[in-house]
Amino acid sequence: MEFKAATAPYADVTIDSVDGAQATLSRHGAHVVSWQAAGGGEQLYLSSKAQAGAGQAIRGGIPVIFPQFAAEGPLPKHGVARTGTWTLSSRGRDADGRGRAIFTLADSADTRAVWPYAFLAALHVTVGGASLDVELRIHNRDDAPFTFTAALHTYLRVDDIDHARLSSLQGLHYRDSAHGNTACIETDDPLAIVGEVDRIYFDTPPAVELRDGRRTLRIGQRGFTDLVVWNPGAEKADALTDLDADGWRQMLCVEAAVIGVPVTLDPGAQWSAAQTLEVL
């Protein structure tokens, strides 16, 4: 099923580059819902059943996960950023003609009700040529230190999950969240996705590559130490009411993350990390 991101009511901000690359975002979660590389077509998966109501996370695109990854602590699953209403601080083109948008999210009564800290999160999104760069910045505006985990939970579009192969993970330690959180070491290179896959790889290299029938994508990260690979598989996908039937066949989440060693920020301190996607 082909989803037209531009027609979704929540897809309210579009940026483009002089060479024809384009990204569409939502103020709901500062969520990238579509990325079209110049001449390369749509690169992200977005469910046609995605919802963006209060408290809902858009299924697909790039959810911003902060200040808690998954159920790694007492907060709501995946934290508060993906369901918050962000402010569009700027939109335009940089000196190289790339499209650029900056969104911000400050603490509010809603966030402080679950996480009692003053913060400013900013998401810098840059699109141009064959690349998309998404950078998350966190500023501690509190007078106490705080600790967080975070991720860019990117849903990559694939032609058929059976043909998807992820390289450069061999030898890495990972936690297998789909199989009792067991500690494992990756033996496969490349990795094929069979059934439910839900893994946190630690101390990952600066880039991995995803190949499927259509294309090869380089997935780079800086500042993020870990990488999550997630596909629910057929059975778990059935329980996700906002995922298309067979949507799990068209997506693979490759998430730039910081989980294994949470980040602690002193008052006034800042942290940033990014994921860069490039069609090769």
Ligand SMILES: O=P(O)(O)OC[C@H]1O[C@@H](O)[C@H](O)[C@@H](O)[C@@H]1O
């Ligand atoms: O359904 P949600 O809340 O968007 O989470 C989706 C998935 O997100 C992944 O990052 C987690 O590793 C999975 O365990 C989780 O199921």
